[in-house]
Amino acid sequence: MIIRKNKLWFKILSGFRLWEYLLALFTIALVVCICVPISKISGYHIVSYLLLLVVVLLSAFLKTGPIMLASILSAVVWNFFFIPPFLTFKINETEDLLIYSLFFIIVIINGIFTTRLRHQKQKAIEGEEFTNALFILSRELSKARNISEAISIATIQIKDNFNVKAEFILQDGNNNLINTFLLDNTLRLHEFDICQYVFENQINAGKKTKLFSDCDKTFYPLKGNVIKPGVLVVEQNNSYNKKQQSFWDIYISLVTSALEREFLKEKALEAKILSESDKLYKVLFNSISHELRIPVATILSATDSLISTKNNKEITRELYLEISSATIRLNRLIENLLNMSRLETGRIAVRLDWYDIRDVLNKVHSELKEELISFNIRIIVQKDIPLVKIDFGLIEQAVYNVVYNSVQHSSKGTDIVINAAVKDKNLEIDIEDNGIGFSEKSLNYIFNKFYRSDIKRTGGLGLGLSIVKGFVEAHNGIVVASNRRNGGAKIKMKIPTDNPDFINIEIENE
Amino acid sequence: MNNYESILIIDDELPIRRLLEISLEAAGFKVFLSKCGKDGIIDAATHNPDLIILDLGLPDLDGMDVLKDLRIWSDKPIIILTVRSQEEEIINALDAGANDYLTKPFRNGELLARIRAVLRSIKKIDKSSVIRIKNLEIDMVNRTVRNDGKLLKLTITEFSLLCILAKNAGRVLTHQYLLKNVWGYNYSEHTQYLRVFVAQLRKKIENNPSFPELILTESGIGYRFSE
Numbered sequence: 001m002i003i004r005k006n007k008l009w010f011k012i013l014s015g016f017r018l019w020e021y022l023l024a025l026f027t028i029a030l031v032v033c034i035c036v037p038i039s040k041i042s043g044y045h046i047v048s049y050l051l052l053l054v055v056v057l058l059s060a061f062l063k064t065g066p067i068m069l070a071s072i073l074s075a076v077v078w079n080f081f082f083i084p085p086f087l088t089f090k091i092n093e094t095e096d097l098l099i100y101s102l103f104f105i106i107v108i109i110n111g112i113f114t115t116r117l118r119h120q121k122q123k124a125i126e127g128e129e130f131t132n133a134l135f136i137l138s139r140e141l142s143k144a145r146n147i148s149e150a151i152s153i154a155t156i157q158i159k160d161n162f163n164v165k166a167e168f169i170l171q172d173g174n175n176n177l178i179n180t181f182l183l184d185n186t187l188r189l190h191e192f193d194i195c196q197y198v199f200e201n202q203i204n205a206g207k208k209t210k211l212f213s214d215c216d217k218t219f220y221p222l223k224g225n226v227i228k229p230g231v232l233v234v235e236q237n238n239s240y241n242k243k244q245q246s247f248w249d250i251y252i253s254l255v256t257s258a259l260e261r262e263f264l265k266e267k268a269l270e271a272k273i274l275s276e277s278d279k280l281y282k283v284l285f286n287s288i289s290h291e292l293r294i295p296v297a298t299i300l301s302a303t304d305s306l307i308s309t310k311n312n313k314e315i316t317r318e319l320y321l322e323i324s325s326a327t328i329r330l331n332r333l334i335e336n337l338l339n340m341s342r343l344e345t346g347r348i349a350v351r352l353d354w355y356d357i358r359d360v361l362n363k364v365h366s367e368l369k370e371e372l373i374s375f376n377i378r379i380i381v382q383k384d385i386p387l388v389k390i391d392f393g394l395i396e397q398a399v400y401n402v403v404y405n406s407v408q409h410s411s412k413g414t415d416i417v418i419n420a421a422v423k424d425k426n427l428e429i430d431i432e433d434n435g436i437g438f439s440e441k442s443l444n445y446i447f448n449k450f451y452r453s454d455i456k457r458t459g460g461l462g463l464g465l466s467i468v469k470g471f472v473e474a475h476n477g478i479v480v481a482s483n484r485r486n487g488g489a490k491i492k493m494k495i496p497t498d499n500p501d502f503i504n505i506e507i508e509n510e
Numbered sequence: 511m512n513n514y515e516s517i518l519i520i521d522d523e524l525p526i527r528r529l530l531e532i533s534l535e536a537a538g539f540k541v542f543l544s545k546c547g548k549d550g551i552i553d554a555a556t557h558n559p560d561l562i563i564l565d566l567g568l569p570d571l572d573g574m575d576v577l578k579d580l581r582i583w584s585d586k587p588i589i590i591l592t593v594r595s596q597e598e599e600i601i602n603a604l605d606a607g608a609n610d611y612l613t614k615p616f617r618n619g620e621l622l623a624r625i626r627a628v629l630r631s632i633k634k635i636d637k638s639s640v641i642r643i644k645n646l647e648i649d650m651v652n653r654t655v656r657n658d659g660k661l662l663k664l665t666i667t668e669f670s671l672l673c674i675l676a677k678n679a680g681r682v683l684t685h686q687y688l689l690k691n692v693w694g695y696n697y698s699e700h701t702q703y704l705r706v707f708v709a710q711l712r713k714k715i716e717n718n719p720s721f722p723e724l725i726l727t728e729s730g731i732g733y734r735f736s737e
Contacts, residue, residue: 396729
């Protein structure tokens with residue numbers, strides 16, 4: 001196992017180095033050569049100081065082994081070459097013996113201290129490297145916003161620090177490992193089986209372990225405190241020493257806790273969504289049953305009256321009209337619900353074709369003829385407006401819903417204006433009324449499903465404008481609601497379109 | 511209108527069958543009812559009705575298959591019933607030989623108008639070279655068009671478009687059908703031509719081109735000439 005070449009493990013593992021020993025040997029030999037004339041002049045005691053000095057100097061930049069060699073060598077050569085009788089290891093003078101012993105003790109102690117100092121320094125550097133690596137890992141992991149980001153960060157960090165390819169096999173949230181990795185062929189089937197085993201029993205397996213050791217990958221369970229995020233699979237060739245092993249373990253536990261955090265976050269989000277959808281379901285259920293019940297009740301009581309009692313002609317006609325309008329209301333509800341479900345299930349297929357926008361607006365006008373009778377409707381279309389590429393049905397429905405909304409929220413006799421133009425390859429349809437407009441608060445919500453700004457006044461499911469938004473967005477367009485300065489609402493639709501191509505059109509004479 | 515004209519209704523919904531039976535008999539038609547596609551094909555062969563109303567959503571067979579089956583041996587007009595927002599299905603059915611369509615829910619008056627338009631267009635094929643609709647008078651032999659007696663200047667394409675529409679007055683004609691019959695097969699995808707010429711034609715023949723009363727738009731499907 002190597003952490004970034006030339007960095008951490010390199011220093012720890014750098015072992016035997018011949019040139020350092022040679023340097024020690026050579027230096028001592030050189031000093032001996034220099035000291036031979038010196039000892040002739042000022043005696044052999046000074047040589048011991050010089051040798052001591054050289055050994056201390058050497059210990060500043062040589063390793064423990066060469067220092068010890070230099071220490072012992074210097075003691076031996078001093079004795080052999082300088083202490084009389086020369087060229088023997090014998091020492092006659094008691095004083096010389098004493099000094100020699102002291103010299104020997106000092107150089108050995110120097111060597112020991114140097115070694116210890118070096119060792120401590122090495123440890124400090126090592127510790128710093130470990131801490132730094134862990135710090136970078138946790139900093140990077142904290143940037144992750146979801147599980148997949150955390151995994152990609154962890155994979156990169158492991159690759160950077162340990163030079164091994166890591167692969168995470170995660171569980172699906174119900175304690176089942178997801179075998180999607182099988183699809184991209186990174187993991188073989190039997191390897192996934194090992195993953196399962198490792199995940200269930202929470203023990204290491206694979207290469208360099210006791211289990212499945214013939215496998216060329218190693219499998220580590222990610223042991224979380226609350227949940228087990230999954231299994232880590234690595235392809236590695238180096239062995240770990242004890243220290244490296246514990247560093248690796250800490251590293252993995254940091255990754256595990258980050259993954260665990262993301263898992264819990266996701267679970268919390270799921271729970272929130274679930275409770276939201278539960279709430280939505282209740283609101284939906286209440287409003288749909290309420291909205292359906294009213295027209296059904298109307299029809300029931302009207303038909304009852306028609307069947308059982310003899311009414312005069314006028315009342316009979318009125319009852320029929322009641323049934324008719326309740327039916328239209330029911331039909332509109334069903335249309336809206338169907339459109340909404342088409343949008344929700346993504347089954348809106350936009351069938352773009354060239355259309356004259358005037359046709360769309362006229363169609364809406366004639367569909368809403370009865371409702372618009374008591375309003376002053378104006379349809380203003382830009383002169384010579386080009387054809388637009390839209391889905392007729394969807395845009396018709398969108399405009400219909402907006403105009404119908406205006407009818408519902410405006411008093412009779414007021415203006416409703418539809419303006420259509422093509423500007424910069426965008427079809428713009430503005431629909432303005434003189435009704436009550438939108439409250440400041442509701443402006444942010446009116447395109448939301450089932451949002452109703454004034455429930456009592458008009459009824460409805462609150463789907464109309466959300467369908468408008470859905471249909472316009474299906475065209476890659478936008479829809480914006482605002483209040484007009486003089487009161488009333490304004491809805492603006494902006495739909496990208498294109499210029500029709502008429503290259504082949506024949507110019508005809510009348 | 512002949513009181514003995516007969517209509518076959520192929521629809522799986524009992525309430526719809528009953529209501530159609532009541533209203534069509536009240537309108538003077540003889541009515542046959544079939545509750546599924548297989549029965550419908552047999553009934554069409556045995557009773558030989560003057561018109562068939564076919565629901566596309568049948569339990570046993572695909573309505574489109576029933577339509578194609580009928581079209582192999584019968585040229586009697588067929589009106590299809592379908593639910594809303596299924597333009598593609600409607601266009602396919604019209605291209606497969608259906609004469610007209612109605613989307614559920616529909617109004618009774620609308621249904622009767624379609625039935626009469628379809629029956630009439632079958633009868634009057636090629637009987638007269640002059641068509642009069644509202645204020646419009648189209649002389650197909652002399653290739654002239656008059657509005658309120660005033661002669662209109664139309665281009666060749668505008669005239670042939672108007673003729674096709676007017677000859678099928680009351681019936682829906684799909685974009686594809688119009689493009690193929692006026693411009694030719696190579697133009698069946700070029701809806702923009704149709705739009706431009708319809709707009710030009712409207713300018714010339716409609717009293718108020720912004721609110722056309724003669725050439726009516728059928729959302730996403732085609733055009734229908736008023737009767």
